[in-house]
Amino acid sequence: MKYKRHVYDRISNEFLLFTLATLFFLKIIIYSLVKSEVISFSLGGGSDAYYYDAYAQRSINIALNIWPVILRYLNDVNLYSRDFVSYIFLLLNMLVIPITVAKLAGIKISVNQKYYFYIVLICLLYPTLYFFTFDIYRDVFMVLCFLIGCVVVKAALTTKSSLIFISLFIVSIIIGWFLAALRPYLGVAFIGALFLWSIRFTKRKIVFLSILYLLILFIANYIGVLEPLTEYRSGFEESEGGSTLGLSFSNPILFIPNFILSFLGQMLGLYVTNPLALVLLLIETAPFFFMLIYVIKNIKWADKFVRFLIIFFVLYASVWLIGNDNLGTAVRLRMYNYFAIYISFFYILKLKNLSLKRLQVVSS
Structure with a gap:
């Protein structure tokens, strides 16, 4: 029975890995087609990428949130490129964010490959987040910042040292403040949860x-x-x-x-x-x-x-x-x-x- 289960898990993991590789390859192809304007689509809700680019290049001077300010700073130090930022977002979407989500869930590839592959698959299949890699939308960056904030919060809530807890708690509040600068109610909700996590559920x-x-x-x-x-x-x-x-x-x-x-x-x-x-x-x-x-x-x-x-x-x-x-x-x-x-x-x-x-x- 254990041998059959082992064989089944191995086949299942290999199939998941093949699916991930295929999805990874397809996303790169679709990204290339969209960037070359062979295909196009929209989720609605308007496009603010042109505004961000205009602010970064000082065509306009009204900042609605901190994201265009960051882009302008990158432009001032000659590190800004609309396409380059988009490429970075693709990398975040396909590698960094799935790995971070798996880390937050406490799933290690060396311990449980199947769950790890499922997490990565869910992240890679998420179409909305992928859509926002096509241009300099703030959403991919915001998701990354939110996940980084969760990493810090998790470290704070799982440590046994009071000093480390206080230090990480302060860092969490700072990250919450930064999230608020990106989207006010996102940061407020993040900070609010920091003070209410002790509520127990049944x-x-x-x-x-x-x-x-x-x-x-x-x-x-x-x-x-x-x-x-x-x-x-x-x-x-x-x-x-x-x-x-x-x-x-x-x-x-x-x-x-x-x-x-x-x-x-x-x-x-x-x-x-x-x-x-x-x-x-x-x-x-x-x-x-x-x-x-x-x-x-x-x-x-x-x-x-x-x-x-x-x-x-x-x-x-x-x-x-x-x-x-x-x-x-x-x-x-x-x-x-x-x-x-x-x-x-x-x-x-x-x-x-x-x-x-x-x-x-x-x-x-």
């Missing part, structure tokens, strides 16, 4: 916290705390593309139903309007949804780091699900939520497997 407590969470959002909306977000959302109705979901939070009574519909339409991508949206639903959302359910079912395995990721997930989603009403923008905003669940899923899976092995050793 299946029963999740139900209670979910009800409490919706109640707090309802009250906050009713008294006008969320008015800046709802006003920003209403702006999508006046834009050229219009509102893609058509949900309004102007009626306080309908806030919770509309918030749930926003989650279903934007986070889960169930509002399918074109073939591309269907592709994203199958490739991006389906694995995410499966992993999200698994994390919820196995929430008792959540340690400090997983709790941080889950709390970040809730805080960050709370802002953009209310403030955004464009599906094209939603696919780029939800990337951090997806990666938080990817990491949590494999992290818990690893913990459960280790526990099972220990039980087998004890019983034998």
